Amino acid sequence: MPTPQSPIGIFDSGVGGLSVLQALRHELPHEQFVYLADSGNAPYGDARGDAFVQERTLAIAQHLCQQHDIKILVIACNTATAAAVELLRQQMPELPVIGVEPAIKPASFSSQTHHVGVMATRGTVSSQRVARLVTEHSQRAQFHLQACDGLAKAIERSTEQPLPSDAETTEIRALCANYTQALGQFGQKTGQMDTLVLGCTHYVFVKDDLRALLGPDIQLLDTGAPVARQTRRMLEQRSLLAAEDHESAAAQELAQPAQIQLLTTGALPALQAAAQRWLDLPAQCCSHVNVPSASASVATA
Ligand code: DGL
Numbered sequence: 001m002p003t004p005q006s007p008i009g010i011f012d013s014g015v016g017g018l019s020v021l022q023a024l025r026h027e028l029p030h031e032q033f034v035y036l037a038d039s040g041n042a043p044y045g046d047a048r049g050d051a052f053v054q055e056r057t058l059a060i061a062q063h064l065c066q067q068h069d070i071k072i073l074v075i076a077c078n079t080a081t082a083a084a085v086e087l088l089r090q091q092m093p094e095l096p097v098i099g100v101e102p103a104i105k106p107a108s109f110s111s112q113t114h115h116v117g118v119m120a121t122r123g124t125v126s127s128q129r130v131a132r133l134v135t136e137h138s139q140r141a142q143f144h145l146q147a148c149d150g151l152a153k154a155i156e157r158s159t160e161q162p163l164p165s166d167a168e169t170t171e172i173r174a175l176c177a178n179y180t181q182a183l184g185q186f187g188q189k190t191g192q193m194d195t196l197v198l199g200c201t202h203y204v205f206v207k208d209d210l211r212a213l214l215g216p217d218i219q220l221l222d223t224g225a226p227v228a229r230q231t232r233r234m235l236e237q238r239s240l241l242a243a244e245d246h247e248s249a250a251a252q253e254l255a256q257p258a259q260i261q262l263l264t265t266g267a268l269p270a271l272q273a274a275a276q277r278w279l280d281l282p283a284q285c286c287s288h289v290n291v292p293s294a295s296a297s298v299a300t301a
Contacts, residue, residue, distance in 0.1 A: 010035045015039065045079035055293060078199050078201065
């Protein structure tokens with residue numbers, strides 16, 4: 001039975017969800033975190049299909065509950081949220097679950113030109129969940145959706161060495177350039193997109209490349225901070241917030257390495273490189289894990 005001292009579980013197809021973990025570390029500096037990257041099966045969003053992503057989501061949620069007694073699960077993956085959050089809530093109703101979805105609603109309010117670009121995986125772009133979101137907010141803005149095949153994979157691959165190679169950096173920039181061009185005209189004039197939604201948690205790590213392509217005036221929206229605030233609210237409602245250590249409370253603004261466990265189903269050095277490069281976390285936080293298929297009772301119930 002989870003208690004306020006139990007960890008918060010977070011998962012993604014790979015290292016992209018580390019961008020959400022970073023927002024959670026700031027919002028909830030007294031919590032324990034266990035993050036699972038399913039890098040052995042990434043990417044989810046190009047061609048895996050819903051059935052595969054649903055099965056992995058159930059298997060990982062089960063694993064985090066059974067092995068780590070998590071008190072809440074944050075699905076730090078737009079693709080898995082779109083494909084599996086409803087199924088997961090049905091099958092594990094006792095587990096509080098927070099999903100992430102592209103920032104379409106906030107973009108519809110903040111865009112001045114009422115034209116918004118959305119970059120996401122093919123799985124997310126073609127999901128019913130995103131179709132519903134777009135329809136709900138289409139009175140305020142027109143959304144231009146772009147499936148970015150290969151981009152999450154290239155970002156994932158760029159962590160295989162401590163630093164990305166020149167070829168990897170060039171490939172990522174070329175993919176960003178192709179997809180932003182395919183979306184159309186960005187700018188502040190009528191009919192131009194003044195806002196770009198990063199609808200995949202991996203893309204947060206190429207924000208600088210996107211900004212270099214689009215210029216400083218285009219608003220780039222991701223969902224790390226709002227998801228972290230939502231996690232706090234949900235824990236508060238359930239009286240599951242971790243007790244603060246009052247002696248260090250004033251000083252601590254960020255959850256420290258000792259509070260964080262990072263697991264990967266893929267290559268350990270890749271997770272270590274990503275954790276070090278993007279979150280300044282030491283290699284000792286990371287370990288390899290096997291997550292077998294969800295038990296038949298959950299997968300087929
Ligand atoms: N980071 C994930 C997302 O937010 C998925 C990337 C992938 O595995 O395709 O959609």
